[in-house]
Amino acid sequence: MALSEEQVKHVARLARLRLETGDIAQVTRDLGRVLDYMTQLNAVDTENVEPTMHVIGLAMPLREDRVKPSLTAEAALKNAPDPRDNMFGVPRIMDGGDS
């Protein structure tokens, strides 16, 4: 299951990672090698095997519906790169951003 450069670009776009044009070939090779290694899994018959989504069979614990103090806006924004009017500033959003 080798990987094409187009696929790598698609995945990088999904992950919001800019890849420099010069790096794409190398990244494709690295990922391709790792994915080649993964093909050995095809040898295992997992037809009737349930996936392990949680290693221990817990049931969901539930939290009582009680309000506890929130952070102050100041504390919430303390680490923010672009705080404005107690909100998180972001650059303009052009079409093509997700949903």
Added chain:
Amino acid sequence: MRIYEMTAGDIASKVRRKDLSATECMEEIAERIGRVEPSVGAFLHLNLDEAMRQARAIDNLPSGERERLPLAGVPVAVKDNMATQSMPTTAASKILEGFVAPYDATVVSRLQHAGAVIVGKTNMDEFAMGSSTEHSAYQLTRNPWDRDRVPGGSSGGSAAAVAAQMVPVALGSDTGGSIRQPASYCGVTGFKPTYGRVSRYGLIAFASSLDQIGPLARNVDDASLIYEVIAGYDPLDASSLRVEKALPKATDVSWANVRIGVPKQYGSSGLDASVQARLAEVISRLESQGASVVEVSLPHTEYAIAAYYLVAPAEASSNLSRFDGVRYGYRASGADLLEMYENTRAQGFGEEVKRRILLGTHALSAGYYDAYYLKAQKIRTLIRQDFEQAFAAVDVILTPTTPDLAFRFGEKSQDPLQMYLSDVYTVTANLAGIPAISTPAGLAGGLPVGMQWLGPIMGEESLLHIARGFEKLWPSEGWPALGGEA
């Protein structure tokens, strides 16, 4: 005995009895760190002023309160992927440079409530992805036994800090061996409890279904002591276990009653000759004590690395999406939102992290989910079943912790796949959720060798008991000479 040579248990009992003040202890620890740290580089952040303040606070407690503190005055180092309000938390990533969490991880507050003093945050592979701590965005950490070699990883800073006797104990996190492998390379004890034993709240997630926090220490008793404090149900972590934790009995191990399994699949390719020889010596010493050592079969182990390197990157790709330059951390410039996202993440993450994000994103993407992620999670079930069957016949499974010894800087970093393959002995415990501990088994050519002990789910009590028994069978050969002391 110097204070920095003392165990956590000794320090705590002396401080409780006022035979030693926490302040005095902290002063000597600070002095030791000042002397040794420049040649090791274990810490990303130190806050010794705050540590001194905490130590004084413990000394000033009414004796009745101080006497109840299991870790009274014990200096502890914490891996930099656990949130602390008193120091930055960066996970050794540029993308979190300067980030100070507005909350403490549950393990951090539990340590503090038990009287421990947090001295600093330790270096690691960025977001815990790596086996050498070379993937830190900030600095190298050197193996105290040989400063040209890596301390292992990803909890390399914690292992090095304990081995260099800067702290008696430290916290690490283990997603595929990140506590046990550096413990092995640095000649210390590293313990990964059952998944869910220790709250993950405040641990910067790498792979949520595999991550588990645990102690690194210079002996099993100290590891158990820390484990006792940090384990237990946390209402802030929905995956934490409500089951009572049981601690090892104080009694000696009667080896004649111990059935030890050695997986036949684990002796295969890539195993360093000195490690293989040490395993044979260990087995014969155990047998000489009357233990029954039998071969067990874990047939799906050969698929563990492939499964692990699908599950872990897939979850990581999701967990690391929140680092988007909006609410905290590094932000690169960009003409619009999309550019800002792509530049921030391209510049903020290191190469290995980006490699795994791409791999994991691919494994979850439309058309590949079933072949990669789902398939890997099914293999995981088979690996769990392998262990269940094996533990029907044996009490504990013994393997080397790593197939090799601490390697030189740069030796493996050029070949990601090669680096992944060296996790062969450790990843199965994370995939199956079982507890595992690495204990030192002497030196080979001046470098530590580690043995790994695996137990069944929630089998910590027996696992720690056996590990402590082994520690007596194979006593420590001492600690590396550092910092110009005699």
Added chain:
Amino acid sequence: MNSTYEVIIGLEVHVELKTQSKLFCSCSTEFGAEPNTHTCPVCLGMPGVLPVLNEAAVACAVKAALALNCTVHPFSKFDRKQYFYPDLPKAYQISQYDEPLAEHGSVPIVIDGAVAKTVAVRRIHMEEDAGKLNHLGQRLGDAKGSLVDLNRAGVPLVEIVSEPDMRSADEARLYLTELRNVLSYLDISDLRMEEGSMRCDANVSLRPLDYHGSLEDLPRVEIKNVNSIRNVYRGIEYEIARQAEKMGRGERIVKETRGFDDQNGRTYSQRSKEEANDYRYFPEPDLPPLVLTASYIEEAAQSLPPSPMAIRQELAEAGVTANDAEVIVADRAALEYWRSATAVFADKRQVTNWMLSDVSRLLNAYGDTFWTARVGPQALADLLALIERGTLSGRMAKEVLDRMYETGGRAEDIVQSMGVSQITDKAAIQAVVQQVVAGNPHVVQDYLSGKDKALGFLVGQVMKQTKGQAKPDMVNAILKDVMADYAKA
């Protein structure tokens, strides 16, 4: 024009649940707070934090599912839906993907009080809301950028997905109305579309009559986030016409997301869905499966209030017309009011008439609802009792009601202070009638000689002397009696 295609509509409705705290953390869900003051490390998506599910949100979602006739699954799970957007702090939304809380429900479409059609509900699942983006400048994409407020991030939602069973904008409107009716009795949400506590996305496609493939494969247009039921109706109407016109010209319909402009009533293209998102759903590793016991589900089912259909039945049995019943069913406050008033006043039709005409007129004028009505059910019943006893005429009662609403006073007190009480005392009326008869002998003679019109004049005289307060039918009867005696005399 419906000869060449059939309209296919499916609706996705998001409803914010009225819990105290958020879905996965303990921050308040209160609407309208200062930006980012209802946030914590969890809903800010800080590194290292973990979600813990709110039990009240589960209880609300289960109620909604049961009230919509769904099967609640004893085992459901949460998944991560992944995409980058500044209002989504973790860059994934915790939602439920392939094993939702509940499936296979239904909502009746009610016309004239009867079920005209049943729309199937495909599924109901729980998820967390996103934050709010404030776009600087004139619009999205302005160079000044946008500001993110995460107070709403993590507020619990249920998403209710219908099957594509609706065939007209009107059916969509009726589905939404009935869905809101059903949910309103559960008291699990404010259901305010204008505040965003209920939001609707409409999927509209046209099926050519000669197309027999899967409906899923038809090019579907999704109209996003419309802020009222009326606008959903308008948006769908516009969309049907737009698509029909394109089809008529032989053009292809593009699968896309469209917004609705309520100024001009048109939909506009937002984003082509063909560059589709890949949400990379996978099971949320931080949350074990949600396990609900049979007894938990059974208890929730037992505690459900009567359905709107049952309420319609109750109203019909009380003689309320289907039209009036719809008004009451759609307004839980009105129903509560109606029930309280009819509990203390037996003539239920009279209560209904007064509620829906004069009381409603006053509520509108004062900006009140039936919850906050300044003339409560007991006060209305007291007023109606005065009419029934004959103390007030209907016309007088309206005036009294106005004054009651204005002052908050009791009916009897206002009647007294206004001096408008109707004279029903036979002796008092008789006395006035005697006077009038004595003072108008010629008119009386006219009446007795067969001129019926003369009676009207005499009645008018009595009313004039009593300032209009004498009860007219009594005046009539007494006049006739007195004049009959007069004739004999």
